[in-house]
Amino acid sequence: PTFEPTVPRERVQALMQAEQERYARTHARSGERFAQGQQAWLYGAPSHWMRRWIGGWPLYVQDAQLPYGARFVDVDGNGYADFCLGDTGGMCGHGHPAVVEALTRQARVGSSLMLPTDDAAWVGEELSRRFGLPYWNLTTSASDANRACIRLARMVTGRPRVLVFSGCYHGSVEEAHVELRDGAIAMRNDIHPNGFPHDRLSAVVEFNDVPALERALRAGDVACVLAEPAMTNYGMIAPAPGFHDALRRLTRETGTLLVIDETHTISSGPGGYTREHGLEPDMFVIGKAIAGGIPAAAFGLSAETAERVWQVLPKLHPTKRQSAHAGFGGTLAGNALTVAVMRAVLSQVLTPEAFDRMLVLARRLAEGVNARIAAAGLPWHATQVGARVETLFCADAPRNASDVRRTRDGELEALLHLYMMNRGVLITPFHNMMLCCPGTTEREVDEHNAAFAEFVRECKG
């Protein structure tokens, strides 16, 4: 079936032009900074991820709100309610006093010594208590943690392939840069294949497709399944009832390790989706928000998986200098600064009480969006995974990436993003996601919902 737009294209394009003109007028200083940035930065700004802004250039941030909150001001003096929150990296909110205190205290003592500090024991035990897996290792990014899990899975199973679900995103992980297109493996978002043999080292099936998953796993060459428990990076796609049971049963039956990537779905609650729904992964990945915005991530192993890892990478006495390298890294992984801030985050910021408040606000956001959609009679909906909400321009919740591809309205998504930005509300680019943090208040939610009501009115014409 061909794509049927829910808003006439001429209207979307006219609105987009008006919004881009407005953005250029009200964000001139940011535009100058980005023009200057072309001199030194490969893609105009310190990270290429910072360049994809539909207004024409990224905002340059002046200040996050002080005291603590979910607001900031740009160099042109525009203020924002921040629901992007650094695409989850800022999920603790901007300038939390506990994070600031831990950062400054540890920075004075020493940030990176390649030695553990007294915070290590508490943080390790808290990771186990929260997420339920007994053994942990820190990395500097979720991408790094995913790559480490893949490496360990290959080491213990001796198998080559990594299975992912079409529409996934797990960071800069070659094996996960694939999607299913017309039933065949293809490069996700036309990403450059980089000489990597995806056809030999990756496998990809649709989310919620148990028969396809079973066929792929029965081949016996898959080291691990790498999955978000609910997909968040290509529209939000919930697991169908029974899907996680089938995934766990089939991975166990075929000797395949199950890696659950909770980098985004930590929004579900203090122990992530895994704890909320009683999942039993062999390996667990958490990144982005875990150290209050300091680059950091962690992966955890079940007791059985750790035993298998120790078989191939033994826990030798430290005096045995020939012990093998693990093959995953980072010199700065688990450094003193990271661990100090992680302790502050886990004990004082992303607490169960904070999640309770965040979930109430996210519900207010989603209900507000859905009420305005219903009143306008538009075939859209908002979906919620804990503190995370996404507006989808289709009537029915997608079951997999093909559903998303069939109904996705990229032009309208881009328009919503810019429209909100011009009205002081920042939502995540690329997938129009909104996240509530412990510092979000009803004020930000109501600002979003009021701006969304205007957007709906203009789309109706």
Ligand code: PMP
């Ligand atoms: N896993 C998931 C589920 C993600 O959404 C992302 C980033 N969006 C990553 C991993 C990678 O995180 P990073 O870029 O911080 O390594």
